[in-house]
Amino acid sequence: MFEKLQAGLYEAIRTLAGQGKLTESNMREGLRLVQQALLEADVSLPVVKAFIEKVSQEALGERVMRSLRPTQQLLTIVYEQLVALMGPVDHDLHLKPSGSTIMLCGLQGSGKTTTAAKLGRYLQQRGYKPMLVAADLQRPAAIEQLQILGEKIGAPVYVEKGATDPLVVCRNALRQMPALGANVAILDTAGRLHVDQALMNQLAAIDRLIQPDQVYLVVDAMTGQDAVNSARAFHEALTLNGVILTKLDGDARGGAALSVKYVTGVPIKFIGTGEGTDALEEFHPERIASRILGQ
């Protein structure tokens, strides 16, 4: 595991052989390499700095006294801390049997609409009756996209042609839920920039008035340093309950997972691993930790 980082670390801490103990000075070069690896994996800089600080404190603690091989020890601490910070896992959607609402939000093109269908399918497999709500009234053919996906998974799609206010659409959709035979409504909202105050206010208004049981931020795994900025803004506007990380079927290292978890504190629920409606997996911090470290 982590061959590249391990080789680099070994090189850096070679002089430690036989010392069996990590100290501030002999760890410096090793931590520099860890920092570099995290930045190359797109973990946001403030998060990298906080992480390195934490690892360095851990490493200087008593656990290390027992260590025989400092390189391995440091790497183990880095890995364990990554896993700990990206966890704990909570795959429960906390849905009420009486009927629940899940709202998906995020930047443009992050994968919300596709994820709405994937979640719908995931819920169907667990005995729920989901419906998809077309609350993106902005993007050309967003409604048609959701309708096609709804048809694909065999779930009803609530659509109001010609509507202009997504809040009204969501409210009407929830009223129609029993008639449509559904017990979970998944709201597909329009993509928006976190600095677009008008659209962020609109989203906050939907959150306040509809009071979804779960609000998930859908984040593109290829996101770089800006991940902390957008995630923080969405969390401040909405109080998120979870994160879904998409497009992990490529070769992105996915450092955004750590960044987003760090600034929001909410669990990462799922990962998207393809364009198909079945390409949704529960999040496992161990896998992303390995990935970030360049396995």
Added chain:
Amino acid sequence: TRGRLVDQAFLDELFEVLVRTDMGVQAAQQLVDQIAQKYRNRVIEWSEAIEEIKKGLKDLLRQPESPIRFASQGPTVIMVCGVNGCGKTTTIAKLAYMFQSQGKKVLLGAADTFRAAAVEQLSIWAQRLGVEIVTGPQGSDPAAVGHRAVARAIETQADVCIVDTAGRLQTHQNLMRELSKIHRVLGKQIPEAPHEVLLVLDATTGQNGISQAKHFSEAVKCTGLVLAKLDGTAKGGVVVAIRQQMGLPVKFVGVGEKPEDLLPFDADSFVDAMFAES
């Protein structure tokens, strides 16, 4: 102000400013090393170091005045590609709008026959802009749509034919082969076509942008980048690493979701924005 000593703390701080732009560790370290070599242990203004770096980056990123290579006769064919959701289809609407306002006749080819409602999305844009569009059935061969779009562009004497493609991650080899095939087919009726192959990059993308540029260029020989979604807080610095490693220039930037939200890339304002406090 009295300036600062260029010591390790100064250099570390500089590194942080650079890394935050998404240019990557390698590019950032290289620039820091240049400053270190020249000024270490001297006292200079912080702004002096920044200005020097900015100047270097502006020189690196500068590109010719006219970003599009037009065909000497017949339609100019432009292929647009990129990963999922980066902004291809919207960029095509913006390009069409730009060409139209230059008095050119535009035709669109909807060769994303895969994603749900991709054809409908581009068709809506075509209708709004009043340009002709060539489509094919959902799931049909995208190369065939591309071929028909070029044929129709020749027939109607369109000046520009812009071909949309489905989003794909660069590691999916079968999808990349499909892209190569579309590229090949576009050249069947007009040997120099496609005249431009634009790779759209989402400005929020981090280091994966380098992999995107490499793999897409291998598959379809990209001629330039369009950096979409630059209207957020992301700096788009990964284009620095891409330019350094592969020479691929940025030709346009996207700054919104409307047809007029496309600007020709300007190295000076892009680099200034990279270092603007946010």
